[in-house]
Amino acid sequence: MVKYAFFLGCQIPMRLPNVEVAARKVFERLGVETVELLGYSCCPEPVVSRLIDEEAALVISARNITLAEDLGINMMTLCNGCYETLAEANEILKHDAEKRDKVNNILKRYGREYKGKIDIKHVIEVLYEDVGLGNIEKLVVKPQKIRVALHYGCHLYREYKSADIMRKPKMMREIVERTGAQVIDYGLERMCCGYPSMQASEEFSLKERLARKLSRINSAGVDAVVMACPACMIQFELGQVMLRPYGIQFNIPCINLMELLALSFGVPSKELLIELHRSPVQQLVKKLGV
Amino acid sequence: MASPIESEIMNYLKSILGADLIEVYRQRERRIFANVKSEAVRRAIEALKNKYGDMRFMTLSAVDAGLDIEYLYHFHIDGIVLTIRTIRPKENPILESIADLVPAANFIEREISDLFGIRLVNHPEPEPAGLILTKDWPEDKRPLKKPFEGVLPSKARPVAEALMASGCVAPISAFVQKKREEAGLPKSAPFPFTDEKALSEYHGIIKLSGMGERAGFDWEKKKLRYK
Numbered sequence: 001m002v003k004y005a006f007f008l009g010c011q012i013p014m015r016l017p018n019v020e021v022a023a024r025k026v027f028e029r030l031g032v033e034t035v036e037l038l039g040y041s042c043c044p045e046p047v048v049s050r051l052i053d054e055e056a057a058l059v060i061s062a063r064n065i066t067l068a069e070d071l072g073i074n075m076m077t078l079c080n081g082c083y084e085t086l087a088e089a090n091e092i093l094k095h096d097a098e099k100r101d102k103v104n105n106i107l108k109r110y111g112r113e114y115k116g117k118i119d120i121k122h123v124i125e126v127l128y129e130d131v132g133l134g135n136i137e138k139l140v141v142k143p144q145k146i147r148v149a150l151h152y153g154c155h156l157y158r159e160y161k162s163a164d165i166m167r168k169p170k171m172m173r174e175i176v177e178r179t180g181a182q183v184i185d186y187g188l189e190r191m192c193c194g195y196p197s198m199q200a201s202e203e204f205s206l207k208e209r210l211a212r213k214l215s216r217i218n219s220a221g222v223d224a225v226v227m228a229c230p231a232c233m234i235q236f237e238l239g240q241v242m243l244r245p246y247g248i249q250f251n252i253p254c255i256n257l258m259e260l261l262a263l264s265f266g267v268p269s270k271e272l273l274i275e276l277h278r279s280p281v282q283q284l285v286k287k288l289g290v
Numbered sequence: 291m292a293s294p295i296e297s298e299i300m301n302y303l304k305s306i307l308g309a310d311l312i313e314v315y316r317q318r319e320r321r322i323f324a325n326v327k328s329e330a331v332r333r334a335i336e337a338l339k340n341k342y343g344d345m346r347f348m349t350l351s352a353v354d355a356g357l358d359i360e361y362l363y364h365f366h367i368d369g370i371v372l373t374i375r376t377i378r379p380k381e382n383p384i385l386e387s388i389a390d391l392v393p394a395a396n397f398i399e400r401e402i403s404d405l406f407g408i409r410l411v412n413h414p415e416p417e418p419a420g421l422i423l424t425k426d427w428p429e430d431k432r433p434l435k436k437p438f439e440g441v442l443p444s445k446a447r448p449v450a451e452a453l454m455a456s457g458c459v460a461p462i463s464a465f466v467q468k469k470r471e472e473a474g475l476p477k478s479a480p481f482p483f484t485d486e487k488a489l490s491e492y493h494g495i496i497k498l499s500g501m502g503e504r505a506g507f508d509w510e511k512k513k514l515r516y517k
Contacts, residue, residue, distance in 0.1 A: 008479045010458045010459045010460040010481075011460050013462075013470070013475075013478065013479035014458065014460035014461065014462040014466065014478070014479070015460050015462075015466065017466060017469055017470045017473065017475060020475065020479075021473045021475065024475075036480055037480065038480045038485065038488065039480060039481075039482050039484075039485055039487075039488030039491070039492070040457075040479075040480065040481065040482075041453075041457030041458065041481060041482050041492055042453050042457055042458055042459045044453055044459075045449055045453060045459045047446070048442070048446045048449045048450050048453065048459075049450075049453060049501070051441065051442060051446060052441060052442065052450060052501055052504050052505045053499070053500060053501050053504050053505075055499070056496070056499035056500055056501035056504070057501075059495060059496075059498075059499040059501075060495070060496070060499070060501075063491075063492070063495055106495055106498045106499055107495065109494065109495075109498060110491045110494060110495060198445075199443070199445040199446060200445075271473070273469055273472075273473055276466075276469060
């Protein structure tokens with residue numbers, strides 16, 4: 001059985017518990033054992049924390065990593081942002097002795113030490129590398145006969161293990177295809193959804209980023225957008241609502257990869273808190289008859 | 291390497307100030323900086339004056355750092371320039387005068403008071419304001435006073451506050467808590483705020499990292515000092 005320290009992040013448990021529920025049901029079926037990280041904190045959120053102090057942000061990441069080191073197992077994140085923050089901190093601290101010493105000087109006051117002994121993985125890597133596509137396919141009892149667009153999320157392109165920034169996006173595409181869904185290319189996959197630029201300009205973020213993507217996705221004639229990042233999910237769903245006052249209307253269902261897997265594994269939609277979605281996912285589920 | 295007089299001054303400051311001396315260092319040849327808690331500035335100056343009778347007050351500089359005013363007292367002691375640096379919060383803009391100890395500080399304190407809108411405490415002049423500006427100059431339009439702002443732009447402040455106060459940047463609603471329970475999940479994920487010991491450790495680590503200070507976080511109120 002594959003075993004991971006489960007880093008949930010902030011957005012998923014607090015705003016999108018539907019993603020957490022789906023992930024736990026998927027792990028249960030796939031035999032992925034998750035261990036809770038008691039007392040973990042925000043990874044921390046990279047934009048604001050680095051704006052305050054990059055080295056202090058590194059200390060918070062290091063504390064989170066030590067929680068998994070104490071358990072002696074690798075860490076898995078469900079969120080692209082947490083993945084980038086923690087994997088990057090892990091890389092920096094493994095290779096920069098000066099920064100590691102500074103961080104450990106603070107952590108040692110609380111009996112902690114960053115040792116650089118564990119790996120940080122995105123859930124997509126766990127599904128692809130540890131579980132395997134074959135094992136995922138075996139569990140698909142309700143193939144999702146839908147056309148989907150993929151939004152990978154900027155942080156999924158962050159790569160620490162190879163030079164191929166498409167490594168994890170390609171994995172995600174293959175996983176989605178194993179659920180029976182047909183992936184439709186729309187040409188703007190790599191464009192940011194606009195979530196981070198909401199802090200600078202809401203109008204720019206919604207009209208110049210999100211609306212451009214949604215327009216292409218709409219033209220591609222898909223049933224839904226599948227994504228891996230909770231921040232992108234919030235932007236895609238809430239953004240569709242926020243675009244209405246600008247006279248721009250879309251009605252595209254947005255679901256997380258873990259929800260797509262759970263539905264294809266036959267988990268009844270009523271167990272997945274689908275009603276928390278702000279996009280028409282309930283209609284999609286009705287159409288699929290799950 | 292510090293000269294005998296430089297070492298003597300630094301060691302003397304350590305001995306008289308103890309924990310009130312935050313840091314003392316030789317920045318370069320014949321140049322010493324001492325970061326001192328604001329409540330100990332007068333004690334330091336008085337002690338130095340008693341020990342070094344020919345100590346000369348050069349000037350006092352003030353710098354508006356957004357949330358605090360930084361004060362730099364420059365002294366000349368036997369060929370060495372010693373700067374005693376302290377900060378005071380702008381929420382309570384007062385400056386305790388040293389003009390009774392060092393009369394030459396009288397005018398510069400009044401100038402700083404006018405230009406930054408700072409109230410002088412225990413100044414020898416009964417009405418120290420109005421040296422540079424007219425006495426009716428508006429309090430909120432002081433030439434060198436900056437807005438009460440920290441490093442964070444307004445939209446980033448709620449995230450920073452939540453990060454430091456609770457360790458989680460996404461506040462949970464009662465509705466989501468209910469939904470979590472319906473789905474068989476605990477009300478919240480195991481963040482630091484769910485456990486007293488974890489929260490105390492988390493806050494301790496943030497304090498030691500300097501993040502709270504740089505962001506302008508008030509640990510008592512668990513909020514940023516600026517809106």
